[in-house]
Amino acid sequence: MSESRTRRSRSAHAARRIAATILGWLLVLAGIAALVLPGPGLLLLAAGLAVLSQQYEWAERRLEPVKVVAFKTAADGVQTWPRILASVSGALVLGALGVVWGLRPDAPEAWPLADRYWLIGGWGTGATLILSALIALAIIVYSFRRFRGVEDPESAAEQSVRKD
Template identity: 60%
Template sequence: MARSPRQRRGRGSVFAGRTRPHGVGRILGLVVGWLLVLVGLAALVLPGPGLLALVAGLAVLAQQYEWARRWLQPVKRKAFAAAAQGVKSLRNIVISFLGALVLVLLGVLWGLDPPMPGWWPLDERWWLPGGWSVGSGLILSGLLAAAFIVYSIRRFRPVH
């Protein structure tokens, strides 16, 4: 029984109208896709653009997996709806940019590792642990958040 082009498997097979990557390209796509999904899931509860990273990861994985293609559209709709809501008013935009700025400033503070202040109630080992490894992550999150805010303004904010 002959298979349709959508059902063919193997090297260079057709998947949803596109040729599936193989070899190193496939492995790289899987690593990048899963990394973006994990970062997106973590950023849903930590500082960072969680839904947008999740959308990016699912978009990469959708090149390989049918389940990722099915999940991509609903997650993308939610991410874009949240992005549109975030730039709906000037107040929302200002608060979002201030949040991104706070992340960057906290990252710099964390990296510089100032001495523990007298008011800190915990042991000294709990004062800004991680140094620049944590600080650079906060700075990157703040810069990515600012970039996504600019993208959202350009994409979703109506021109007056």
């Protein structure tokens, strides 16, 4: 192989490594934000750690505990009908909020700021809320099918992590 081809190959490898690192950190940061904001926080955090674990041992060590907590939370969330209904209702409200945000109705009379600060982001923000709602519903369906009616949901969650 020629020297220039080897150099290009190394450059491409370095670029992929940098891109993966940036993607991993973006997912980790989005996951941390989504732990307190609407969105699949543990899922994004686990995805970011999974990407980073391909290159960093520290991320690989932290991935399994995050996945265990994510699966335990998923299992716990479908153990009673009130929890299931609350989760589904929350996801539907989030999706409806995304639609309203995208349609961007006029600011109410009581809005204290300029109208341009009402529902900032338009369809960009609305689509993100709708996507979060769809992801939440998918996770609820998965959790219901995987963990509902299981005698020991914590044990089932830990087994799910080990399967991966």
